[in-house]
Amino acid sequence: MKRRGFLSTTLKTSGVLAIGSLPAFNIISRKKLYKDRLGIALVGLGSYATNQLGPGLRFTKNCYLAGVVTGSPDKAEKFAIDYNLDDKSIYNYDNYEEIANNPEIDMVYVAMPNNMHAEYTIRGLQAGKHAISEKPMSTTYAEGKRMTDAAAKTDKRLFVGYRLHFDPFHLEMMRLGQKQVYGKVLETDAAFAFPLTDKKRWRLDKVMAGGGPMMDVGIYALQGTIYTLGELPTAVTAVEKTKDKAFYSDIEGTLEWSMKFPSGTKNILRTSYEDGYNYVKARAEQGEFSVEPAYSYNRLAGTTPAGPMVFPRVNQQALQMDAIALSVMTKTPNPASGMMGLRDMFMIDKIYESMGTGKEVSLAGMPQVLDRM
Numbered sequence: 290m291k292r293r294g295f296l297s298t299t300l301k302t303s304g305v306l307a308i309g310s311l312p313a314f315n316i317i318s319r320k321k322l323y324k325d326r327l328g329i330a331l332v333g334l335g336s337y338a339t340n341q342l343g344p345g346l347r348f349t350k351n352c353y354l355a356g357v358v359t360g361s362p363d364k365a366e367k368f369a370i371d372y373n374l375d376d377k378s379i380y381n382y383d384n385y386e387e388i389a390n391n392p393e394i395d396m397v398y399v400a401m402p403n404n405m406h407a408e409y410t411i412r413g414l415q416a417g418k419h420a421i422s423e424k425p426m427s428t429t430y431a432e433g434k435r436m437t438d439a440a441a442k443t444d445k446r447l448f449v450g451y452r453l454h455f456d457p458f459h460l461e462m463m464r465l466g467q468k469q470v471y472g473k474v475l476e477t478d479a480a481f482a483f484p485l486t487d488k489k490r491w492r493l494d495k496v497m498a499g500g501g502p503m504m505d506v507g508i509y510a511l512q513g514t515i516y517t518l519g520e521l522p523t524a525v526t527a528v529e530k531t532k533d534k535a536f537y538s539d540i541e542g543t544l545e546w547s548m549k550f551p552s553g554t555k556n557i558l559r560t561s562y563e564d565g566y567n568y569v570k571a572r573a574e575q576g577e578f579s580v581e582p583a584y585s586y587n588r589l590a591g592t593t594p595a596g597p598m599v600f601p602r603v604n605q606q607a608l609q610m611d612a613i614a615l616s617v618m619t620k621t622p623n624p625a626s627g628m629m630g631l632r633d634m635f636m637i638d639k640i641y642e643s644m645g646t647g648k649e650v651s652l653a654g655m656p657q658v659l660d661r662m
């Protein structure tokens with residue numbers, strides 16, 4: 290293949306890769322070098338894979354970068370140099386299935402536009418690998434169901450890239466809310482929004498994204514509310530609040546919704562591509578606790594009635610991938626499961642249904658998956 294030839298040349302000429310081509314190094318396979326770790330192949334080398342997942346894999350203890358799948362020879366070359374990958378660890382979208390013959394790859398991590406998650410996750414599962422799909426798991430519940438069905442059929446584990454389930458600030462929101470440290474939570478307010486106006490971005494394309502900011506960032510507010518309360522909603526009511534309907538013509542520009550919980554806790558959630566906000570707040574009987582900014586990769590800040598939350602800086606992606614890898618190796622459950630992703634797709638479908646009518650929509654039939662402390 291052209292790209293393979295290209296990479297071989299790079300291997301010979303690059304100072305960095307020359308180290309990787311020393312006979313002594315080649316004798317030891319990466320699997321032996323990283324024994325007791327799972328090998329992950331990143332599928333789709335876009336912004337998140339390049340700037341967060343790849344670098345995150347430099348900090349992991351339970352997994353390592355074992356391969357990449359990309360349509361771009363340039364990106365393949367850059368990853369080969371940056372991560373010392375050899376030719377046999379690099380695949381394209383046509384020969385993706387050949388990962389089945391690569392024992393170093395235990396798991397695929399799909400970080401592509403939302404409407405491609407299902408296809409590439411299922412192809413990875415069918416190649417005999419465990420899989421992580423980036424969030425949102427899919428563009429609809431039906432697509433997500435195909436993914437969980439494929440995992441069951443192939444007897445492989447399926448996860449969603451829910452990094453915040455492993456972040457100390459969010460674990461603290463769960464603890465304070467679920468254990469009622471400041472009494473019963475009476476009210477929550479969660480919102481994530483950022484301005485997005487570049488029409489060339491797939492995130493503004495309804496087919497590729499599956500929807501608007503709800504799919505992209507609203508899902509964090511949805512999750513934050515549920516894991517702070519530690520209970521599942523039974524109904525949703527959504528109202529579209531788009532300011533520029535001419536520009537955001539086929540997706541929501543701004544959306545507000547609320548959920549009905551068995552506890553009766555009041556809540557409001559918001560997401561938008563026309564504004565900027567980034568928080569999760571809970572008002573409990575004995576005071577308010579919150580995280581703001583809440584959903585960024587770092588520099589989160591939290592407050593409680595007892596003072597600020599103080600936690601060391603972490604690499605969320607490394608924590609997430611390590612926890613997932615460990616759960617595979619030890620055959621134990623992990624909160625960022627495919628079933629949790631499916632639960633969220635069920636809710637998002639219903640939120641969009643409600644947005645269409647403005648009426649409350651029942652969540653009867655939703656997968657009953659909950660991350661409880």
Ligand code: NAD
Nearest residue numbers: 333334335336337338400401402403423424425450452491
């Ligand atoms: P991106 O546009 O930067 O990358 C998308 C990748 O898919 C690119 O490598 C692109 O080449 C590839 N691709 C293959 N076929 C394509 C096609 N037909 N059109 C467009 N791209 C195509 O996007 P991103 O920001 O890296 O997001 C990728 C996924 O990761 C999304 O599902 C997103 O929701 C998710 N994401 C998650 C987080 C998080 O914090 N967990 C953060 C950012 C993105």
